[in-house]
Amino acid sequence: MSAVQDQENIVIVGAGPVGLTLAIDLAARGVKCVVLEMRAENAPAHPKCNTVSARSMEIFRRFGIADEIRQQGLPADYPCDVVYATRYTRNELGRLPIPSWSERFSGRGHDAGWPTDEPPHRVSQLFLEPVLRAKAASVPHIELRYETELLSLEQDNNQVTLVTRDVASGSENTLRASYVIGCDGGRSVVRHEIGVPLEGDDNLGRIKSIFLKSDSLKEKEQLAPAWMTWVINAEQAGTMVALDGKELFLCHCRIPADVSFDGFDPVEGVCGVTGVDFDFEILAEEDWIARRLVAKKYGKGRVYLAGDAAHNWLPFAGFGMNAGIEDAITLSWRLAAINNGWASEELLASYEAERRPVGEQVSRAAMHLAQNQAPPEIPAALEDDTEEGAGLRAFVGAALVERDGPQFNPIGLNFGVPYEGSDVIISDDEEPPEFGIDLYTPSTVPGCRVPHLIFPDGSSLYDQLGPEFTLIRKNKSLDITIFTKAAQRQGMPLEVLDIPLGDQMPYDRELVLVRPDQRIAWRGDSVPADVGTLIEQVCGVFA
Structure with missing residues (x-):
């Protein structure tokens, strides 16, 4: 038997960047909400997303936390360049220059000159999420309930009833709400409970993401520092992201079609991407499938979806989490207007009408970027220390910089989607x-x-x-x-x-x-x- 609690106004499931953004914006408009999060309060975020878009930074500026976020992650003087190489430690193919955060307003770099007070910021979710958590904890109207798992929900015309479980004690509770917003990620329980399917393109590739720590890798680097390095070779392709500019890295390893997730050795994968043997500690692993999926509906009745619960696509141009943050802002003012008595509940129907087409458009743009980046065939001599190898590297590098340039200058994705x-x-x-x-x-x-x-x-x-x-x-x-x-x-x-x-x-x-x-x-x-x-x-x- 579960304990029955009082009815809440709005319940948000998921305290990642999307759920926290929604809660903070609702609170700023005087609306109370409860946020349910399965993880512990002090649990570190996974470094899934590593770019905060200009549009998201504009939103965080309104929250008063943009300057704090901009100082997180990489050191003040660490270049945010994007590099293409045959291995993380050698054979640079090309480079897109992006300045460090301390020089972000210098007007220089591949993505300079955007019409905004808040250009994009390269920072990991690992460092972004604690700032959002602290902000949410500091403002009235937000109740954060960590270690709380959503088991089920059902709704009628007047309310939503949720059954939750306390992760620590195992006890179940019943919670009632006027509205529920699912910000609980790609495996959304909320989406499953309201029976909304995902539509689009599935199984476009498989990736093992490895969050690692090493104090010796930087000693082996032969290339100038960069925020992100795309590794292209015939053996182990992938991406390396510098998280703190010192010892924390995220390595995305592409898994060959004939190898299973369980059959892929993460240590060999990291060494293949970096091109060296070195000492490192694996802090976390995550297996994921590249997809282009959008929820058939963004809500049903009194339950709505935002972020990865509503859409899931390849993280090109950094627009997975960031699209979710704009979902949250588009939804929050509607909920607040209804709560505060100056708008009709019919206002919520337009949330899907506005955001779902954006999900379709942005997901197709991300897939286009992924397809555009990949060289049709990797030359066998690409890594050879010969004149032919050098010529091939120059040719492939120039092509990559030209084709992939839009991914790291996505001004249209930030500001131009109507x-x-x-x-x-x-x-x-x-x-x-x-x-x-x-x-x-x-x-x-x-x-x-x-x-x-x-x-x-x-x-x-x-x-x-x-x-x-x-x-x-x-x-x-x-x-x-x-x-x-x-x-x-x-x-x-x-x-x-x-x-x-x-x-x-x-x-x-x-x-x-x-x-x-x-x-x-x-x-x-x-x-x-x-x-x-x-x-x-x-x-x-x-x-």
Whole structure:
């Protein structure tokens, strides 16, 4: 018999980066939530993800933790270059220069010049997650329940009932919630419980990820330091990631088609990728299958999915965890608006309409990057210490740098994926700009991310946006009284931001309505006659 606890408002299953981001953002909007996590409070995170995207860093800036995150991981002067080599320790084929975090704002490097206050940051989830945990523990409205396993859930029209187990004692408890959000990863119990399948391409390759510690590997390195090294050879391909610039590494070993996970020797794999025999300690291993899978639905009833629970694809361009973080932000303001009484529950239906197409688009982009990177055939003489070998290395390296460059300059994946077909975005006649992995055209077309601006005094537009809706007005003399009164009648929080832009592109409309997730909900040159209906629509209230 399980003990019955009081009903909670929102229960989040999973205290990884996605679940913690959702909890922190809900708390900032005054909404209480309970976070269930199977691991212990002091359990180290696995270094699965090793890039925090610019878009995620913008979100963390709003949380007040971007500077702290930027100082985690690699030393301040450690280059974040991407290298291609035949082995981790020798035969460099090519290099994409990316500066250290202390020089990130220098304007130099392969991915320099992005229109944001927060460029991407190369840091492992190993170091990111503790910052998010500490932030979540420090703010009101969040209850973190570690060592709590979700066993089952069921729902009706009014609530969700969860059965959980205390990992330490084995005792079971029953918990009730208004909404449940599954942020519990690729093997999501939440997704399984609501019966939502994954769709897409399965079994695209097999990888063994080995988290290791060695104080002797750096002594054997012959190449200049780099954050990530892609290893291409005919024997053992893989990737090495420097986690702390000293003794912690993550090695992804590609497993041959005729070898099972159990039959693959991780020690031989690491030595094959590095090209040397050395002393190291394996701290953790993880077997995973490369996939391109997206949940058929992002929610059912009062239960919703975010992060790897909703999508699972190859971690190219660093957009597994980061897509999940934007899932969380897209979902959190909706839940808060409903909780705080100024939006309809129908607003939640648009979460899937906005984020699932993004999951499909980004997953296909990641698969394209993976296919584009792999050389069709590895020359037998690639590692030979001969003139032929040197020529082959130069040729293969140049091709890799050219083909794989977009993966490490994914400005379009960060800023250029619009929301289309959403009932709570008021579209106009203009189409959003063309999408490209490394292509971004700032635009105020509804559904796009609001374009970044730096004002003459050095301040940032993003730092001046309100926490909920913001109406950007170019001409202060334009009367918007009817607009603000319509928002007041709905109870929708609205701040007005007057910015003297003149005819500056891309702000080619007098008014731009920005949502809490920094997406554009509407734009126009005057207050529309049916502004009340407009306000209701962006809040999910339909006649």
